[in-house]
Amino acid sequence: MHRVVVVAYDGVVPFDLSVPVEVFGRARLADGGAAYQVRVCGATDEVRAGALGLRVPYDLSLLTEADTVVVPGMADLDTPLPEPLRAALAGSPARLLSICTGAFVLAAAGRLDGRRATTHWAAASELARRYPTVVVDPEVLFVEDESVFTSAGAAAGLDLCLHVVRRDHGAAVAAETARSCVMPLERAGGQAQFIAYEPPAPAGHNLASLLEWLTENLHRPLTLAEIAAYATMSPRSLSRHFREQTGTTPMRWLSRHRVRRAQHLLERSDQPVERIGELVGFTSPTAFRTCFRQLVGVSPRDYRATFRPPGLAVSG
Structure with missing residues (x-):
């Protein structure tokens, strides 16, 4: 046995x-x-x-x-x-x-x-x-x-x-x-935890000003070329430095932070789901739903239904 x-x-x-x-x-x-x-x-x-x-x-x-x-x-x-x-x-x-x-x-x-x-x-x-x-x-x-x-x-x-x-x-x-055990069959291992995680940036890293700028501009549909131009690097060089110092790519970093902000808005605002997607920089409702589900494991609507405080009225 x-x-x-x-x-x-x-x-x-x-x-x-x-x-x-x-x-x-x-x-x-x-x-x-x-x-x-x-x-x-x-x-x-x-x-x-x-x-x-x-x-x-x-x-x-x-x-x-x-x-x-x-x-x-x-x-x-x-x-x-x-x-x-x-x-x-x-x-x-x-x-x-x-x-x-x-x-x-x-x-x-x-x-x-x-x-x-x-x-x-x-x-x-x-x-x-x-x-x-x-x-x-x-x-x-x-x-x-x-x-x-x-x-x-x-x-x-x-x-x-x-x-x-x-x-x-x-x-x-x-x-x-x-x-x-009176429980459902297990969820797939690759399903996301409910909190979108932000990898820690190494102390003394040289991307601090870029990360601050990205955070301030999450609402914009930024491209890799635009980010590289702000950082005064080529897209290839930016991607290499970004991965070395944050453990991920610039666009994935953006997606994670947009989803984090969307989670906050879904929990605490009365904005419709589609509008929240726009506010955090997604170019379409489909892109927002797809990215949110990939990173969080559930749809934005299901997340809101689970985590918004009781009694908070929402528009969608």
């Missing part, structure tokens, strides 16, 4: 800890047998988990026997990682999964070096800052990089666990597991 070991440690997020225990614990094969053996282990017998104190039945020796190891998120990113846990994760031959800020634990153990990974959108820039060898993709729900899987915020951990069940045992088992 496939052995899943969930790691508990001081400062672990209780919800993140419970997600893999429940999802993998509920998975059943066609004959009714358990699809996984699930165990929780830790460096100590007891751990603090927010308002809870938890007794941990197994020690870290299980990591050498596990087929899959799941690392839940940590509430405080500055919580010291116990050296026995770091060493155990560094040497574990198992498939590795992290939920939310559990990516910081994997990164501290050196298991994300050179890999693409994700985490909660609010912590993505900090993950990139602390671990520059990690290729942080903050726009997706989960990432699969060979035998290492990382997921975004807590609910994305449910998506990742169901994705793994489907990979291991097929769609029918995953569907029945989702039904048992």
Whole structure:
């Protein structure tokens, strides 16, 4: 039977800890047998988990026997990682999964070096800052990089666990597991988190005035040639410098920031959706809807319906 070991440690997020225990614990094969053996282990017998104190039945020796190891998120990113846990994760031959800020634990153990990974959108820039060898993709729900899987915020951990069940045992088992957990089948890993992420600009970078100008001119339908002219560079040179210093292209940077501004307007203004697209620089309603859905994962109207404050009247 496939052995899943969930790691508990001081400062672990209780919800993140419970997600893999429940999802993998509920998975059943066609004959009714358990699809996984699930165990929780830790460096100590007891751990603090927010308002809870938890007794941990197994020690870290299980990591050498596990087929899959799941690392839940940590509430405080500055919580010291116990050296026995770091060493155990560094040497574990198992498939590795992290939920939310559990990516910081994997990164501290050196298991994300050179890999693409994700985490909660609010912590993505900090993950990139602390671990520059990690290729942080903050726009997706989960990432699969060979035998290492990382997921975004807590609910994305449910998506990742169901994705793994489907990979291991097929769609029918995953569907029945989702039904048992009273949740829908998982969203695709490439779907965007709801917050459009802005990659951090390196300290002392020389594009500060250009980025400020772009921010002030989001409402204009700027072209790469216009941006390059303002920066007194060729389009090719601008694109190279821009990617080196921001991690993306000028036009993608514009799209992200336009969507960020659109999110704000969708939440707090009464402007019609089409008008908001115009206000943030999109040349047509179709272009706005397409870009918004690509970056956020839902349509502008659906985003507004989900996130606008109760009682705020809107025109569309």
